[in-house]
Amino acid sequence: MPRERRPVPLTTTQRMLVYALLTELAPTNSALARQAEAALAVSNCDCGCPSVDIVTDSRGSTSTSIADVDLVAHDPTRLLYAVLSVRNGCLTELDCVSQGAEAFFSPRLADVSGWAFTTEIVDEPTNQ
DSSP states (O other), X not given: OOOOOSOEEOOHHHHHHHHHHXXXXXXXXXXXXXXXXXXXXXXXXXXXXXXXXEEOOOTTTOXXXXXXXXXXXXXXXXXXEEEEEEETTEEEEEXXXXXXTTOOOOTTOOOOTTOEEEEEEOOOOOOO
16 A cells, blocks of 8 residues: 555654653753644655654744754664654654564554663764
């Protein structure tokens, strides 16, 4: 079945992941919180996981106080990762990854209790 390419509201799981990552890793960034409130999703994966491109109306709400970063949550027991990408002060993507033969990132994940959270700065490519 082809992916739907028009923006739709975030699912309950997607919204929970976005809010959990922002609460843990960018709790004082009101611009990102405002973007999350109105965020829409465009499917970017066919496997059934909750990965999406994020569409925001970032006019006037971009965050200049945050670098290009990936906000990462990791469940070490089930080898699941959720990565919320921030580029140029805007939420851009929620990538949900599972590793290992037994792992599957359920689109109905209830919470992220027990997960580890980290922030990874995205390096600019160097010109050579």
